[in-house]
Amino acid sequence: MAECLTYVSQKIHKIRWKPTSTTIQKSETFATGSYEDLANSITIWGVGHMTGVVNQDKFEVADLENSQPRRQCCCKIPGDVNGMEFANSEIIVAGLSSGAVYLVRLESQSQELNVQFNWENLHPYGGSTDIAANLPEIVSVGEDGTIHIMRIDSKRPLRTFAHSDSCPITQVQYLNTHELCTTNTVGQLRIWDVRSPTDAPTRVMSSSETLVALRCVDQHPTQSYILASGGSDGCVTLFDIRKECSPLTKLQIHDEDIWELRFHRTSPSYIFSCSEDGSVRRLNSSFEMKALSLGGSNIDVSELVPKCGSSMNSLDVSGTRMLCATDAESVYVIDDVI
Amino acid sequence: MEEPDSDNANEIVVYDPLMEHHALHAHWQSGHSLMAFASTDTLASVDQPRDVSQHPIYLHEIHWNREMHSPVARKLVNESRLVFVGVQQQAEISGKPTKSQLLKFSRNYRSILQSCFMELRQKFEGSEEFDEELEKQMQLYSMMELIWSLCEILFIENSPDGTVLIQLVEWCKWHFPVADDYVRLCYNADDYGSPAQHPNYWPAIYTLALQGRTSEVREMLKLHPAFQTQEHDPFASIDELLRKMPIFSYHQSQSTNEFEMKWRHWHDECVKRFYGGDFDTMPNLKTLSRILCGDEGIIQELTELYGSWYQMLISYLYFKNPTISVSELHYHTKAFIDIFGGQSELGPLDRILLAAFKFDVSQVIRECCKHLGTWWLPTHLADLLHYCDLVPLSITESGTNVREHLIVEYTSSLSNFDSFWPVVVDYLSFCGSLSNHYLGLFVQRIPLSSEKKAAKVIRICEKRGLLKEVESICRQMKMKSMQHNRLGTALSWCIKANDSSFAMIIADKMLKEYARTGLFSNIDLIDYLGSSVLMSESLTFLGKYRDFHKLYAAEKFKDAGQLLLNLLMSRKAPLDFWPSLLMDCLPLLERNNLIYDVEETTGLLACLNVLDQKQKIFDSMTEIERENQEKKMKHLRLALTNNLAKAIVS
Numbered sequence: 001m002a003e004c005l006t007y008v009s010q011k012i013h014k015i016r017w018k019p020t021s022t023t024i025q026k027s028e029t030f031a032t033g034s035y036e037d038l039a040n041s042i043t044i045w046g047v048g049h050m051t052g053v054v055n056q057d058k059f060e061v062a063d064l065e066n067s068q069p070r071r072q073c074c075c076k077i078p079g080d081v082n083g084m085e086f087a088n089s090e091i092i093v094a095g096l097s098s099g100a101v102y103l104v105r106l107e108s109q110s111q112e113l114n115v116q117f118n119w120e121n122l123h124p125y126g127g128s129t130d131i132a133a134n135l136p137e138i139v140s141v142g143e144d145g146t147i148h149i150m151r152i153d154s155k156r157p158l159r160t161f162a163h164s165d166s167c168p169i170t171q172v173q174y175l176n177t178h179e180l181c182t183t184n185t186v187g188q189l190r191i192w193d194v195r196s197p198t199d200a201p202t203r204v205m206s207s208s209e210t211l212v213a214l215r216c217v218d219q220h221p222t223q224s225y226i227l228a229s230g231g232s233d234g235c236v237t238l239f240d241i242r243k244e245c246s247p248l249t250k251l252q253i254h255d256e257d258i259w260e261l262r263f264h265r266t267s268p269s270y271i272f273s274c275s276e277d278g279s280v281r282r283l284n285s286s287f288e289m290k291a292l293s294l295g296g297s298n299i300d301v302s303e304l305v306p307k308c309g310s311s312m313n314s315l316d317v318s319g320t321r322m323l324c325a326t327d328a329e330s331v332y333v334i335d336d337v338i
Numbered sequence: 339m340e341e342p343d344s345d346n347a348n349e350i351v352v353y354d355p356l357m358e359h360h361a362l363h364a365h366w367q368s369g370h371s372l373m374a375f376a377s378t379d380t381l382a383s384v385d386q387p388r389d390v391s392q393h394p395i396y397l398h399e400i401h402w403n404r405e406m407h408s409p410v411a412r413k414l415v416n417e418s419r420l421v422f423v424g425v426q427q428q429a430e431i432s433g434k435p436t437k438s439q440l441l442k443f444s445r446n447y448r449s450i451l452q453s454c455f456m457e458l459r460q461k462f463e464g465s466e467e468f469d470e471e472l473e474k475q476m477q478l479y480s481m482m483e484l485i486w487s488l489c490e491i492l493f494i495e496n497s498p499d500g501t502v503l504i505q506l507v508e509w510c511k512w513h514f515p516v517a518d519d520y521v522r523l524c525y526n527a528d529d530y531g532s533p534a535q536h537p538n539y540w541p542a543i544y545t546l547a548l549q550g551r552t553s554e555v556r557e558m559l560k561l562h563p564a565f566q567t568q569e570h571d572p573f574a575s576i577d578e579l580l581r582k583m584p585i586f587s588y589h590q591s592q593s594t595n596e597f598e599m600k601w602r603h604w605h606d607e608c609v610k611r612f613y614g615g616d617f618d619t620m621p622n623l624k625t626l627s628r629i630l631c632g633d634e635g636i637i638q639e640l641t642e643l644y645g646s647w648y649q650m651l652i653s654y655l656y657f658k659n660p661t662i663s664v665s666e667l668h669y670h671t672k673a674f675i676d677i678f679g680g681q682s683e684l685g686p687l688d689r690i691l692l693a694a695f696k697f698d699v700s701q702v703i704r705e706c707c708k709h710l711g712t713w714w715l716p717t718h719l720a721d722l723l724h725y726c727d728l729v730p731l732s733i734t735e736s737g738t739n740v741r742e743h744l745i746v747e748y749t750s751s752l753s754n755f756d757s758f759w760p761v762v763v764d765y766l767s768f769c770g771s772l773s774n775h776y777l778g779l780f781v782q783r784i785p786l787s788s789e790k791k792a793a794k795v796i797r798i799c800e801k802r803g804l805l806k807e808v809e810s811i812c813r814q815m816k817m818k819s820m821q822h823n824r825l826g827t828a829l830s831w832c833i834k835a836n837d838s839s840f841a842m843i844i845a846d847k848m849l850k851e852y853a854r855t856g857l858f859s860n861i862d863l864i865d866y867l868g869s870s871v872l873m874s875e876s877l878t879f880l881g882k883y884r885d886f887h888k889l890y891a892a893e894k895f896k897d898a899g900q901l902l903l904n905l906l907m908s909r910k911a912p913l914d915f916w917p918s919l920l921m922d923c924l925p926l927l928e929r930n931n932l933i934y935d936v937e938e939t940t941g942l943l944a945c946l947n948v949l950d951q952k953q954k955i956f957d958s959m960t961e962i963e964r965e966n967q968e969k970k971m972k973h974l975r976l977a978l979t980n981n982l983a984k985a986i987v988s
């Protein structure tokens with residue numbers, strides 16, 4: 001496992017690989033969104049292969065210079081970047097603490113980053129907390145419990161679930177083209193149907209009796225009825241959305257809040273999670289429903305980054321490479337994580 | 339925003355049109371910043387600057403010591419924080435870190451400084467224009483590295499018998515590459531045919547010798563056309579001396595006495611050959627041999643070529659007294675300082691190094707604080723030396739010990755930059771007996787801009803046992819939610835903080851809202867509260883009342899009716915909610931099958947009578963509302979009497 005640690009002099013809140021056209025291709029570009037800074041920004045970084053190169057004198061040397069991420073371009077953003085996703089390989093959407101949503105275009109030829117569109121004041125109180133994209137639609141959720149669904153070409157939101165959650169929403173994900181799932185600070189996982197005439201969720205699932213906040217959620221890439229969510233007690237909770245409201249199983253993986261977790265897109269037996277306790281861990285399980293609900297399934301947990309002393313805010317995996325970012329202004333690029 | 343003038347760091351000029359007539363007032367912000375404004379009124383404060391004229395009043399935000407905000411400094415702060423925490427954790431586990439552990443930590447700090455310096459140099463070389471600010475920073479970082487490495491040799495690394503010269507010579511070699519520069523010049527100049535013809539050939543040899551690099555001197559000498567290996571040749575003679583020079587190393591299992599004997603023997607041989615006239619034919623070699631003899635005079639002659647008093651001091655001692663211990667170093671400093679113009683000519687760096695040579699730790703730290711303009715070095719150095727038992731527990735003006743005082747100063751220089759708050763928390767947590775006091779004060783000043791940040795801060799407080807602060811953060815967050823009419827969020831904060839009295843207020847507010855509009859706004863939360871509803875009576879009532887609605891919706895009228903009756907009879911509902919509750923009975927009473935028996939119906943009638951007597955709750959209503967209410971009550975009474983009749987008959 002090759003690892004590269006870089007200090008970027010910016011507190012990173014979100015980090016995402018730029019999508020590649022095929023799954024075999026190795027990702028070499030990623031974006032970061034900063035927060036709590038005097039001037040926040042979205043930055044694009046390039047990172048080479050972590051292999052040796054032949055230098056001028058025909059000697060092969062470990063290319064430290066090249067495997068360090070390099071800043072390619074950057075775009076100032078007025079607020080903390082709370083949510084950020086690549087909608088496709090050219091468009092980045094970002095939800096800000098000011099309550100605005102920004103659409104930023106990465107010009108692949110000139111290597112420039114420009115704000116193309118913005119929706120101001122979507123979440124006047126508390127700001128936007130997360131964003132998800134499923135072009136041409138973008139969904140933004142906020143601390144005010146509101147969900148806005150926008151089309152990228154229209155200034156007015158397509159659909160708004162106003163204050164439909166009594167508590168701050170922490171994360172949002174598209175399940176399919178018309179269904180969303182959100183998590184909130186009292187431990188609920190909610191499924192919403194965009195087409196539904198009412199502002200109520202189609203299903204509410206609760207992770208525990210004690211109102212422990214859920215911080216993040218991700219959907220199993222092939223068994224789409226499995227959702228994994230991370231709570232502020234450091235537990236990963238698995239839900240089967242076909243069943244009733246209670247969780248399938250609950251696993252204590254971290255000591256503190258899990259800020260993000262991800263299924264591996266092509267090897268879905270892996271879940272990666274990062275936490276306030278500063279570690280990144282990998283779960284390996286077959287996710288067989290029967291075995292899980294009986295508690296007999298084998299689950300391996302391995303540590304990819306040991307507790308680094310400051311909160312691990314965000315992670316992303318593409319192929320065999322993982323990115324993660326901390327509050328200590330550092331970015332890890334780790335190769336061969338699976 | 340005014341930037342301080344760097345030449346006059348203690349004076350900042352604020353321009354304000356009002357200042358001609360009025361005095362300037364200032365107010366402390368957190369960290370190194372002030373808010374200033376002009377006013378005649380001595381009682382005015384930043385919160386309420388009173389109007390003094392028609393002119394607008396300007397608020398000036400004044401900052402100083404902002405060098406910690408530059409990208410490279412942020413790297414330094416964040417990286418060194420991990421090492422600092424590592425030191426403290428080590429100390430917590432094993433009581434006190436061992437010498438080798440401390441040395442490792444010290445080298446970690448030094449490598450961070452070095453990498454920051456390299457990054458600055460890269461930037462400096464990469465930028466097309468000359469950047470004065472970058473150059474200044476480069477100087478600062480290289481100076482800090484120089485000071486740190488000397489302190490590491492003298493204070494942390496010192497070997498059991500106290501000999502330090504080998505390390506000091508290495509220190510000179512790394513930090514003052516004078517000799518390497520001369521050598522490079524010699525090799526690169528093609529104009530002179532061979533390196534030996536170059537005017538810098540002999541300076542290169544002298545400086546190499548002064549840095550104790552004997553084998554390199556021999557290599558250089560071999561390039562000289564007159565170099566011969568025959569006996570009685572001056573070159574061969576000096577070559578032999580250089581080759582045979584004994585080098586002391588603690589690790590070579592060699593006792594000091596044994597080495598001293600060998601060395602004295604060699605030294606006597608040097609002196610013998612010098613006075614024996616071996617080198618009289620070659621004045622350059624004579625100079626070289628004088629260096630080997632440790633001749634004080636030659637040092638003075640070579641000052642032009644070779645740097646400063648401390649370099650000379652080290653070179654001189656290396657050839658005069660190589661087994662000198664740390665504690666004896668300072669006897670020799672004065673002579674060399676005098677050569678360079680005496681005490682009065684010493685710059686800030688010289689003073690810091692002199693204090694180090696004198697083994698005066700507190701003086702080193704004091705001078706660093708005074709001259710470096712950053713708290714980084716004194717804080718981290720004092721912390722490490724604290725674990726070496728070298729920092730005296732002398733009490734400063736603020737009544738704390740030096741280490742703690744420095745940590746507080748360092749954190750306050752960081753705290754005016756919001757982004758550093760986790761760093762500040764980490765440092766304050768390891769600040770001795772007062773750390774929880776400092777942390778409590780700091781945590782209250784962290785702006786809680788989002789729910790996530792509040793959760794992070796609460797997590798920290800819980801870990802450190804700052805329960806009062808947790809309570810206060812929860813209170814702040816719920817007040818904020820209340821202001822924005824986010825009752826659900828406010829309630830979830832109450833539950834987190836276990837604040838039953840405030841939960842009651844919120845529950846009452848929700849009930850009132852329901853009584854007014856007939857709609858529950860936060861069903862999604864109330865339905866999932868679980869055991870948390872038991873926290874306050876009002877909340878329990880709210881939960882039960884929701885259960886009634888659910889039962890009713892599920893057409894379980896009998897159960898719904900019983901639940902409603904219980905709610906009324908237990909007198910848990912607030913009085914002004916009674917009309918709504920009683921009205922909820924109406925559809926139940928009007929059903930065909932009987933729900934309430936005789937006793938229950940009389941109970942309900944009793945409730946209605948109680949309500950009739952307490953007219954007070956209708957006072958706030960308008961005339962129409964009151965009429966409406968009375969009509970409803972009449973209707974209800976009728977329904978209840980009918981039900982009673984039905985119950986008696988059945």
